Every structure is written in C-alpha cells, then in structure tokens.
Amino acid sequence: xxxxxxxxxxxxxxxxxxxxxxxxxxxxxxxxxxxxxxxxxxxxxxxxxxxxxxxxxxxxxxxxxxxxxxxxxxxxxxxxxxxxxxxxxxxxxxxxxxxxxxxxxxxxxxxxxxxxxxxxxxxxxxxxxxxxxxxxxxxxxxxxxxxxxxxxxxxxxxxxxxxxxxxxxxxxxxxxxxxxxxxxxxxxxxxxxxxxxxxxxxxxxxxxxxxxxxxxxxxxxxxxxxxxxxxxxxxxxxxxxxxxxxxxxxxxxxxxxxxxxxxxxxxxxxxxxxxxxxxxxxxxxxxxxxxxxxxxxxxxxxxxxxxxxxxxxxxxxxxxxxxxxxxxxxxxxxxxxxxxxxxxxxxxxxxxxxxxxxxxxxxxxxxxxxxxxxxxxxxxxxxxxxxxxxxxxxxxxxxxxxxxxxxxxxxxxxxxxxxxxxxxxxxxxxxxxxxxxxxxxxxxxxxxxxxxxxxxxxxxxxxxxxxxxxxxxxxxxxxxxxxxxxxxxxxxxxxxxxxxxxxxxxxxxxxxxxxxxxxxxxxxxxxxxxx
Numbered sequence: 001x002x003x004x005x006x007x008x009x010x011x012x013x014x015x016x017x018x019x020x021x022x023x024x025x026x027x028x029x030x031x032x033x034x035x036x037x038x039x040x041x042x043x044x045x046x047x048x049x050x051x052x053x054x055x056x057x058x059x060x061x062x063x064x065x066x067x068x069x070x071x072x073x074x075x076x077x078x079x080x081x082x083x084x085x086x087x088x089x090x091x092x093x094x095x096x097x098x099x100x101x102x103x104x105x106x107x108x109x110x111x112x113x114x115x116x117x118x119x120x121x122x123x124x125x126x127x128x129x130x131x132x133x134x135x136x137x138x139x140x141x142x143x144x145x146x147x148x149x150x151x152x153x154x155x156x157x158x159x160x161x162x163x164x165x166x167x168x169x170x171x172x173x174x175x176x177x178x179x180x181x182x183x184x185x186x187x188x189x190x191x192x193x194x195x196x197x198x199x200x201x202x203x204x205x206x207x208x209x210x211x212x213x214x215x216x217x218x219x220x221x222x223x224x225x226x227x228x229x230x231x232x233x234x235x236x237x238x239x240x241x242x243x244x245x246x247x248x249x250x251x252x253x254x255x256x257x258x259x260x261x262x263x264x265x266x267x268x269x270x271x272x273x274x275x276x277x278x279x280x281x282x283x284x285x286x287x288x289x290x291x292x293x294x295x296x297x298x299x300x301x302x303x304x305x306x307x308x309x310x311x312x313x314x315x316x317x318x319x320x321x322x323x324x325x326x327x328x329x330x331x332x333x334x335x336x337x338x339x340x341x342x343x344x345x346x347x348x349x350x351x352x353x354x355x356x357x358x359x360x361x362x363x364x365x366x367x368x369x370x371x372x373x374x375x376x377x378x379x380x381x382x383x384x385x386x387x388x389x390x391x392x393x394x395x396x397x398x399x400x401x402x403x404x405x406x407x408x409x410x411x412x413x414x415x416x417x418x419x420x421x422x423x424x425x426x427x428x429x430x431x432x433x434x435x436x437x438x439x440x441x442x443x444x445x446x447x448x449x450x451x452x453x454x455x456x457x458x459x460x461x462x463x464x465x466x467x468x469x470x471x472x473x474x475x476x477x478x479x480x481x482x483x484x485x486x487x488x489x490x491x492x493x494x495x496x497x498x499x500x501x502x503x504x505x506x507x508x509x510x511x512x513x514x515x516x517x518x519x520x521x522x523x524x525x526x527x528x529x530x531x
Contacts, residue, residue: 068092072099079110086116090144093117101127111137118144125151125173132159143168151175151198157184168193175200175223182209189215195242201226207233214239223247225272230254234261245270249296256282263288274298274320280306287312294318298344304330311336322346322368328353335360346370346391352378361385370394370415376401382408389413393439399425406431417441417463423449430455439463447473 065073072092075082076099085093097114100106101124111134119141124130130153138148139162146168150160156179163169164187172194174180181204188194189212197216199205200223210233213219219240224230224247231253237243243265248254249272259282262268268289273282274296283306286292292313297306298320304327310316311333319337322344331354334343340361345354346368355378358364366389367382374392379401382390387408398420405411411432417439426449429435435456440449445467453459454476462477 068095072096076100076103076105079105079113082110082113084115085113088117090118090120094119094121097122104128108133115140117141120144120146121148123147123149124153125149125175127153130155132156135159135162139163139166142166145169147171149173150177151200153177154179157181157187160184161187163187164190167191170194171196173198174202177202178204180204182206185209185212188212192216193218195219196221198223199227200224203228205229207231207236209233210236213237216240217242219243221245224251226250228253231258234258237262238264240265241267243268247272248276249274251276254278256285259283259285265289266291268292270294272296274300276300278302280309284309286310289313290315292316296320297324298322300324302326304328304333307331307333313337315339317363318342320344321348323348325349332357334358337361338363340364342366344368345372348372350374352381355379355381358382359384365389367391376404379404387411391415392419393417395419397421399428402426402428405429408432410434413437415439417466421445423452426450426452429453432456433458435459437461440467441465442467445469447476450474450476453477 072095075096079100085096088096093114094117097106097117097119098121100110104127106124106127108129115137122138122141122145124134130150132155135155138145142165145163145166147170148163148166149172151173152175155174155177160174160180161184163172167190169191170193172188172191175198177199180202185205186209188197192215194216195218197213197219198221202224205224205227206229210230213222214236217240220242222237222240222243222245227248228251230248230251234248234254237246238261244267246262246265246268247270248258251273252275254273254276256277256279259273259278262271263285266288269291271286271289271292271294275298278297278300280302283297283302286295287309290313293315295310295313295316295318299322302321302324307330310319316337317339319340319342323346326345326348328350331350334340334354335357338361341363343358343361343364343366347370349372350369351373352375354372355374358367359381362385364385365387367385367387368389368391370391371394374395374397376398379392379397383404385408388410390405390408390411390413393415394417396419397416399422402421402425405414406428409432412434414429414432414435414437419442421440421442422444423446426440426445429438430452433456436458438453438456438459438461441463443466445464447468447470449467450469450473453462
C-alpha cells in the first residue's frame with residue numbers, strides 16, 4: 001500500500017465523513033481550537049495573537065471516539081505506509097495533520113504526504129525539528145493556507161520567503177524565531193490579507209523591519225512583546241486603520257515618541273505597553289484613542305498626573321496600573337472612568353484615601369489592591385460596588401473591615417492572605433454565598449475560624465497554606481465540596497470527608513506516603529496532583 005489515492009475504503013470514508021470548514025465539529029478529539037481564545041469557525045479568523053498546539057483532551061460529553069476519529073488514529077499508527085493525502089477531502093487531511101502534530105508523530109518524511117493538500121491551518125508552534133526544509137511542503141498549500149504558526153522554530157529568512165505565494169494567509173505566528181530578521185519580514189509585505197501577526201521576543205527584528213507592516217492594511221492584531229529593538233518602528237503602523245490590538249509590553253526600548261507615532265490609530269481597542277519607558281508625556285498622546293477598552297501600563301514610569309489623560313478615555317473597561325508607585329494625589333480622576341470593569345492597583349502607594357474615588361464605579365467587577373496601604377476604613381468605600389473579585393493580600397485590612405464586604409453578595413473571589421484578619425472576622429463572610437475561591441493564607445487563622453465557613457457551600461478552592469489548622473478544624477469542612485489547597489497543615493484524616501480534586505503535598509512529611517492518597521481519594525485526578 002503506497003498511496004492513499006488508490007484505497008477505495010479511505011475514499012469512501014472521506015465522502016461520508018467530510019465536513020465543510022464552516023461547520024462546528026465536536027466528535028471527541030476531532031474538534032480542535034488553536035489556543036484558549038480561538039475556535040475554528042466559519043470565518044477561520046483568529047481572535048487572539050498567540051497560538052499553541054491544540055488540546056488533545058476529549059470534549060465534555062464525548063466519551064467514545066467516532067468512526068472518523070478511529071480511522072485517523074489508525075492512519076497515525078501506520079503513517080509510514082502513506083505517501084500522499086492530496087486526494088482526500090481537505091478537512092480529512094487537515095484532521096490527520098492535526099493528529100500527527102498533537103501526538104508528536106509528524107516528521108520530515110510524513111510531512112511530505114501533505115504536499116498540495118490545501119491545508120488551511122499549519123500550527124507547528126514549539127514543535128521540535130521545524131526548519132527551512134519543511135517550508136516547501138507548507139507553502140505548497142498555496143492560497144488555501146489561512147494560518148501558520150512557526151513559533152520557536154529554526155526557520156530562517158529564506159524559509160519564510162516561501163510563504164509569499166500563500167496570498168490568503170490571515171494569521172502568522174513567529175514568536176521566539178531567532179533566525180528571522182528584518183530581511184525575512186520583507187516577504188510578509190505582500191500578504192495583504194493578514195489580520196493577526198505575532199512576533200513575540202523576536203530579538204533580530206528592528207524598526208527597519210517593521211517597514212514591511214505598512215502594507216498590511218487589514219491587520220487587526222499585532223503582538224511584539226519583548227522585542228528589544230523596535231524603538232522608532234511604530235511609525236510604520238500609522239496607516240493601519242483597522243488595527244484593534246497592539247501588544248508591545250516588556251519592550252524597554254519603547255518611549256514617549258513611540259506613543260506619538262500611534263496616536264492616530266483611532267480604532268485601537270487594546271493597548272499593552274507594560275514595563276516600557278513610557279511616561280506621563282507618552283500617555284498624553286493616547287487621549288484620542290476613544291475606542292480603547294483595555295490599557296495596560298503596569299511597571300511604567302508614570303505618575304498620577306497621567307490619570308488626567310486616562311480619564312478622557314470614556315470607553316475604558318480594563319486598566320492595569322500595577323507597580324507604578326502611584327500615590328493618592330490625583331486619584332480623584334478614577335471617578336470619571338464610569339465604564340471600568342477591571343482595575344488593578346497592586347503594589348502602589350495608595351491608601352484608604354484613594355478608595356473614596358472608586359465609590360461611584362458602578363460597573364467595577366474586579367479590584368486588585370495587593371500590597372497597597374489599605375485598611376479597614378478604606379474597605380467601607382467598596383460596599384456598594386458589584387465586585388466579583390477582590391484582592392486584598394498583603395494589606396492592613398483586619399476583621400473590622402470585613403463587615404463592609406457583607407453586602408457584596410456577588411463576590412466570587414476573595415484574597416485575604418497576609419492580612420490582619422482573625423478567626424472572629426471570618427464570621428462576617430458567612431453571607432457571601434457566591435464565593436468560589438477564598439484565600440486565608442495567614443498565621444492567625446485557626447480551627448476556631450473555620451466554623452464560620454460552613455455556610456459557604458459554593459467554595460471550589462480554599463487556601464489555608466499558612467493557617468494553623470488541626471484535626472479538629474478539618475472536621476468543619478467535611479460537608480464542603482472544595483478544591484482544598486492546604487500544604488503545611490494538611491491532615492490525611494480529612495480525606496474521607498472532603499471530595500478532593502486538588503492537593504499540593506510538596507511539603508508532605510515522610511510518615512505519610514503518597515500511596516495513602518491514591519487509596520483514600522477514589523475520584524482523584526492524579527494528573528493534577530502536585531508533588
């Protein structure tokens with residue numbers, strides 16, 4: 001058997017099982033997304049700019065392999081027998097290709113069988129052995145090829161040049177490709193249908209190489225995180241009026257003048273410039289981006305003076321100002337951001353005085369105050385907010401402040417690790433029945449406090465890492481179906497009572513062997529057992 005073209009059975013299989021690209025496929029492992037934020041659909045466009053190999057797990061509710069899946073698995077097992085899949089329906093050859101990638105069975109030899117198969121997705125990010133010699137087969141897909149991921153490969157400028165005739169490419173990922181330089185990027189200039197381009201940590205790419213992007217007029221998503229040589233290159237994006245998402249985080253070369261270069265990209269909805277050298281001056285150039293929904297300035301050299309410019313962004317819903325050393329002065333500008341849903345102020349110098357200006361943010365669902373100088377009085381300003389997530393780790397919030405949280409009935413995630421909360425304060429949480437995750441990693445929490453948690457029947461994760469819990473305390477949790485995360489205080493006697501799904505036993509004492517857990521937890525998933 002040398003070619004699949006001559007096998008009647010396999011042809012018949014294709015005729016019966018073939019599906020068009022615009023149909024959702026859910027048969028065990030047949031349906032494969034490319035990353036957590038992408039699912040193959042009618043348009044086949046990417047909703048994100050980073051790609052990873054598909055997840056091989058079965059879809060929920062799909063317990064048995066389909067006939068098609070069984071056939072594909074058999075082909076994978078005997079892949080050396082097949083010389084060409086070019087006569088199969090395209091979607092079948094695509095699924096065979098995906099299976100070989102997932103199972104790490106794709107080699108130089110087996111790749112040749114996919115020449116001229118009109119594949120639409122060639123997703124080889126972080127796949128071992130990908131190099132220029134593979135590009136001839138990849139480029140043979142021609143105008144059918146819509147997305148390609150060559151991240152962390154040994155492909156060079158010469159290999160990238162072979163994609164120039166794949167005129168319908170929509171998504172390209174070249175993350176961590178150290179052998180691709182400015183010269184190679186010139187080959188992308190003619191691929192005018194590209195909507196998503198990712199070049200994370202491409203150290204050989206400079207501002208000159210970005211000149212090739214000026215012709216990509218349909219580009220919507222550009223990711224150049226950790227590219228160290230692109231200062232001055234953003235000027236080549238001026239004509240990209242469809243650009244909606246730009247990630248240049250962790251690019252220390254990015255300065256205020258680069259912000260001026262993108263000030264006219266009025267269609268931008270997401271801008272990530274964290275850990276760059278942008279200052280208040282640079283932020284002032286963003287005032288005209290009136291469609292901006294997400295702004296990430298974490299770790300930038302800004303002051304609260306920039307909040308005047310940020311407050312002009314009326315549509316802003318996600319704002320990250322972590323690690324900016326911001327004081328209280330100027331925080332009154334937060335009150336104007338009425339559409340904020342997520343606000344991160346972790347590791348700043350703000351105090352209770354800042355929280356006064358958050359009282360009117362009636363859409364705020366997530367607030368991160370980790371390691372801020374927040375106390376009990378400041379928490380009172382949060383009482384009327386529709387918060388679902390609240391991070392108070394490493395603050396000076398104590399038991400008294402928790403009374404202000406009792407009315408936040410939709411709260412799902414609460415982090416009180418390394419606070420001053422004591423056993424007595426936990427009683428004030430008893431009414432938060434929507435809580436799913438609670439972090440009580442604090443030495444002053446003991447058995448006495450756990451009795452107050454029995455009403456929190458919706459908890460799925462409880463962290464008691466640093467708490468002083470004994471056998472007596474664990475009895476309080478025996479009726480709770482939770483993901484119990486408790487290391488230094490872990491007690492095997494808890495096992496018969498709790499439907500455990502996750503246990504971290506990195507500090508398990510020698511007198512309690514791991515085999516003890518396998519026998520005591522019948523429904524335990526060993527694959528997520530942390531050793």
